[in-house]
Amino acid sequence: MAYIANTPEDVSIMLRTIGLNSLEELFDLIPAEYRLQRPLNVPEALCELELTSQVSALLERNIGTDKRVCFLGGGSYDHFIPAVVDQLSARGEFYTAYTPYQPEASQGTLQATFEYQTLITQLTGLDVSNASLYDGGSAVAEAVLMALTVSKREGQVVLAGSVHPEYRQILATTLSNLDVEISTVPTPSGVITRESLAKALEKETCAVVLQYPNFFGQLEEVESLVQLIHEKGALAILSVDPISLGLLPRPGDYGADIVVAEGQGLGNPLAYGGPYLGIMACREEYVRKMPGRIVGQTTDRRGKRCWVLTLQTREQHIRREKATSNICTNQGLLALRASIYLAAIGPNGLRQTAELSTRKAHYAAEQLAAVPGLSLAYPGPFFKEFVVRSKRDPVQVLEAVGKLGYHGGIALGRWNPDHKDLILIAVTEKRTRAEIDGLVSAYAQALQGA
């Protein structure tokens, strides 16, 4: 039987020792009426050889970014992953350990997490980072909950319409049974304007959530927006793309109070949406209201530098219903991968990744805008992602582009009926000019006569 070490002889010795006659008897303290009297109705067991061939065959049916060139983004990006990330994170000493409750037996995980926190503060320009949250979307909701505690204002949260629609849905779901109003500011021009934000801000506004670059790839006028938010005494929550920080200003430098991000792009595979990691960093004065695990430096009894889980009085296992959050794990392995990635590529590698993605995205945008039937939807500056307006139904266009070998973009109508003619296209450093030219031809073919 898979993964069980006891031999029949072991079983009889062990049963005898505890005074039982059969394995079934182990469950005889459970009332018979609850006990399952039949085998579970699940598929029969497969040995490793069968499992490997059957599951591989199923996976082979997928037509992923290994079979079609990827121009999909929307918060999950096909960035290059250096081999060291896979090799080092595959060490069993890392991935088969658990939360470092025993620091003497977990300095590897603890130091790696302390380094992760440091790397995130270096990247974001904020004072402190936690050990990571579930993903970039739930991190937005956690940031808003945190802001509600920090600001003591409970009335209202303002959300830019240019924030990822799924992140906005998560926030709405999370707040659904609480007494907090969410006010979403529409962004018809692809960005939130200072005027529309000013109108939405109320006396009791607790926080404003902005995304930079935003869901459409556009660059919000963050400096001026954050200034306005602070004038009204609200907190500025910024959702960012960590790769963009090789080129764009750091959120701490333009005044963000809480920064969150989807960390997938930092060395983590697409993996159909997860596991990813939610990055969260904030100003030092808010650290005791921060959710999630945090690692701190201290010394041992011999005075040697070492690391421990710290500030645990914020957490559920001590505070129970008064905890800052219900979270009891981080995305340890993904945070480790993000750290190895950043350590491997360094500041120049991050810069190269950001710059190449920008250049290629702009080349692609320019070429696509010249295709009859396509035009750029928004006029503002963008980073590695942009929106095109299509004269023909995006779903049909993308299907045709797909058949020509490209995951050509995301039809935005799925989230907003007003966006039924829009396609979101992402370009990373991995795309070659030939692939981009190929995509442009595919679009041209799909739109012929439009």
Add this chain to the structure above:
Amino acid sequence: MYKLDSPSLLFEASRRGRATAYLPASDVPDVSLESLIPAQHQATSLPPLPELSELDVVRHYTNLSALNMSIDTNFYPLGSCTMKYNPKRNERLAALPGFGAQHPYQTEDTLQGLLAILYDLQQILAEIGGLDAVSLQPAAGAHGELTALLVAAAYFRDRGEKRTKVLIPDSAHGTNPASAHLAGFETVTIKSDGRGLVDLADFQSKLDDEIAVFMMTNPNTVGLFDPQVGEIARLLHDRGAKLYLDGANMNAILGAVRPGDMGADLMHYNPHKTFSGPHGGGGPGAGPIAVRSDLAPYLPAPIVVQDADGTYRLDEDRPKSIGRVRAFFGNTGVLFRAYCYIRSQGPEGLKRISQHAVLNANYLMSLVRDLYPVPFGERCMHEFVASARGLARDKGIRAMDIGKRLIDSNIHAPTVYFPLIVSEALMIEPTETESRETLEAFAATLRTIASEDPEMLHEAPVSTPISRPDEVKAAKSPILRWTPEAS
């Protein structure tokens, strides 16, 4: 775990100019960057990340890994965490591009293999739980708790019922009350009785029409199956309330008892525990939830469905759904490994898991309980909670000392000081993948420790890279990142 000194921090090993070219030169027409990204959107300097050679990075992390205990290297009887073997075959399959290279926004026609797997997993988790519908979206156990409570809240709201309270036993995981609070409920604590079970009288006295949900862990955190569960479910249902089953301890009852059959209306799974997903040094996990049909309309969207022609798709059109709790599909990698694990087991294998988990725990308990009394239960399920109260009183040996000393014998400490209803608690969960020899060696070590010099035990561990850290200092003046001034 090797006994070596910690490597210096990445930042201390950094040397400016060491990093080499990483990516090829641009192959698109050269234009000035300012013409693409206006100056006010460009940072004036690079983030101050460390610069290292590739070999620096490899040695750094390889040496760091050697400072960890892990399932691959050590017996890890951390109660409540189900630290069972994490099969390598699942890792190899998850690394295939047919999984890893799938983007979450690919169209459904390009995802038929993966959606088939996820659809089957929904069906399998419904069957194992004895419930009707499953959402795979929550990202961790605690996230599943929160999601399920939001589902219950939406159900009651839809029925026009104002229910504001959630009942939680005093032996529960801290995530239960934290999740309930986050979901907007007031929490009411139910006492445990002298047997370590739900105090039925206390439960009944607190049951009123404002109760939405009772969150029960069964088997509970002292490792006992609470046979009152059916009665509790009946009393709740009579009042229109729901029974939530915290699935943290599903490893004890796989194939033997189904939560739905004992009256639960909704539950979460911890696939990283029960279904062998690697714990990753603290995550990722996943927290799929299963519910009865009356709660199904409120589950998060999307759910994988199969059309009459056999094709799979994501059903986003769920008008009563609570919405989303996570972006994209979920922690698919963890779910995929759970699927591989369940397929490796089959119906017989799943049943054997709980049988051997319970056998190992009872055998181990019988080898140590004379020195480490187990206050609740003659027999246990998949784990037991021993108390070091006697040792603490007579010799000053605390549960923490015992846990720390085990590390010197290359054994990870059990969970200590939880659950809160047992003083000097040592919560021990051996899991089904450990051998009799390992259990006996562990018992022998525990017995030796009970007779060791208390003064020495207060200093344990003595063979690890560090001695006990000063946790008070860490919390009092927190140092949460490296800065150049600090070194």
